[in-house]
Amino acid sequence: MTKTIEAEELGLFRDTVVKVFESEVSPHYESWDKAGIVPRELWRTLGAAGLLCVDMPEEYGGCGVPFEYSVVVGAELARMGFGALSTNVMVHSDIVAPYLSHIGNEAQRQQWLPKMATGEAVGAIAMTEPGAGSDLQAMRTSAVADGDDYILNGSKTFITNGQHADMVIVAAKTDPKAGAKGISLFLVDTSLPGYSRGRNMDKIGQHCGDTSELFFSDLRIPRTALLGEEGQGFMYLMTELPRERLVIGALGVAAARGSLDLTLTYVDERVLFGQKLKQFQNTRFQIAEMETDYRVNKAFIDQCIAEYERGELDAATASMAKYSATEMQCRVADGCLQLFGGYGYTTEYPISRAFMDARVQRIYGGTSEVMKEVIARSLLGRA
Numbered sequence: 509m510t511k512t513i514e515a516e517e518l519g520l521f522r523d524t525v526v527k528v529f530e531s532e533v534s535p536h537y538e539s540w541d542k543a544g545i546v547p548r549e550l551w552r553t554l555g556a557a558g559l560l561c562v563d564m565p566e567e568y569g570g571c572g573v574p575f576e577y578s579v580v581v582g583a584e585l586a587r588m589g590f591g592a593l594s595t596n597v598m599v600h601s602d603i604v605a606p607y608l609s610h611i612g613n614e615a616q617r618q619q620w621l622p623k624m625a626t627g628e629a630v631g632a633i634a635m636t637e638p639g640a641g642s643d644l645q646a647m648r649t650s651a652v653a654d655g656d657d658y659i660l661n662g663s664k665t666f667i668t669n670g671q672h673a674d675m676v677i678v679a680a681k682t683d684p685k686a687g688a689k690g691i692s693l694f695l696v697d698t699s700l701p702g703y704s705r706g707r708n709m710d711k712i713g714q715h716c717g718d719t720s721e722l723f724f725s726d727l728r729i730p731r732t733a734l735l736g737e738e739g740q741g742f743m744y745l746m747t748e749l750p751r752e753r754l755v756i757g758a759l760g761v762a763a764a765r766g767s768l769d770l771t772l773t774y775v776d777e778r779v780l781f782g783q784k785l786k787q788f789q790n791t792r793f794q795i796a797e798m799e800t801d802y803r804v805n806k807a808f809i810d811q812c813i814a815e816y817e818r819g820e821l822d823a824a825t826a827s828m829a830k831y832s833a834t835e836m837q838c839r840v841a842d843g844c845l846q847l848f849g850g851y852g853y854t855t856e857y858p859i860s861r862a863f864m865d866a867r868v869q870r871i872y873g874g875t876s877e878v879m880k881e882v883i884a885r886s887l888l889g890r891a
């Protein structure tokens with residue numbers, strides 16, 4: 509009985525989310541994709557609609573609802589074909605906000621979370637550097653203690669929300685000789701002198717995804733901006749990455765649903781050789797295979813969401829979720845596009861965007877190869 513009420517409430521929330529995206533996002537998305545960025549004002553619109561940081565506690569501006577509500581926001585964006593925006597929102601609400609609520613102190617939470625919930629402040633997280641992607645420990649950005657401050661020098665790349673961010677969680681070396689134990693995290697206010705943004709990067713998909721290089725040149729930040737304890741940054745990253753990977757998997761599953769729905773309609777409409785496309789055995793088998801692939805992954809992601817809510821999701825299982833769901837998303841996007849024929853290759857048909865937006869899902873948040881390494885390590889130990 510309680511389960512039914514919970515499912516009903518989640519369903520009502522989903523309906524509200526969809527209505528907001530239909531009115532506030534759908535009419536403009538194509539022009540944002542062409543512009544290569546969403547307008548800054550959109551963040552305030554999403555905040556006013558109560559769609560940012562929804563699982564944060566009410567005293568910090570959230571709605572205090574379970575994690576699965578937050579997943580619904582990003583997942584509906586992905587299902588509706590707004591892949592780049594789903595990434596932007598996921599980073600803000602499902603990655604940056606939890607770092608603050610799990611690791612931040614009271615003053616840091618009060619400083620950033622309420623503004624992030626209204627969209628007044630946009631959040632980003634900067635780990636990757638030109639020489640340190642999968643190999644995060646190779647990062648060179650440094651933070652040197654100086655009186656009551658730290659001085660940051662270095663650069664980051666591929667940072668989602670980099671253009672709009674008001675606060676970036678920056679991973680930097682506080683002790684370059686200490687390996688993983690020499691990394692710390694900082695809440696960097698982007699209005700400080702010494703902080704600069706590079707270009708908004710041109711990508712083959714997720715065009716309005718706001719992905720940037722960032723530069724820190726003698727950037728002086730107060731010691732109060734240290735997130736958690738000095739030298740514990742890598743451990744915090746490893747603790748928070750499972751949630752990020754699970755959410756990426758959840759977006760992958762939702763995007764696959766979107767691709768399948770577009771295709772089910774198309775194969776019913778397209779006529780060739782005197783029959784509907786859906787009557788060819790190949791089409792029927794393709795659809796059957798892809799729907800099965802989708803459902804198996806959806807069931808696994810739902811199970812992982814429940815495990816996360818119970819505090820039981822381990823790193824290897826989260827990696828399986830990301831690996832499996834994003835590979836499936838790409839298989840489905842490719843298979844669906846094929847059924848559209850040449851039309852699927854034109855930007856006029858949204859399946860082409862689903863195809864292009866999907867590709868990066870196997871790369872960011874840890875590549876599929878890195879996911880396999882994490883999974884193998886849990887079974888076989890280190891190589």
Ligand SMILES: Cc1cc2nc3c(=O)[nH]c(=O)nc-3n(C[C@H](O)[C@H](O)[C@H](O)COP(=O)(O)OP(=O)(O)OC[C@H]3O[C@@H](n4cnc5c(N)ncnc54)[C@H](O)[C@@H]3O)c2cc1C
Nearest residue numbers: 633634635636641642666667668871872873874875877878
């Ligand atoms: C659109 C976009 C948004 C992003 N957003 C962010 C963000 O907000 N914040 C952030 O910090 N980063 C972000 N990233 C960076 C992303 O996380 C990295 O691109 C990713 O981790 C891979 O690092 P890399 O690009 O340096 O590739 P590399 O690490 O150079 O990998 C190259 C190849 O080597 C393989 N490889 C690596 N390690 C192993 C291994 N141990 N065994 C076998 N093969 C291996 C990889 O799988 C890959 O195929 C984003 C990237 C993109 C494209």
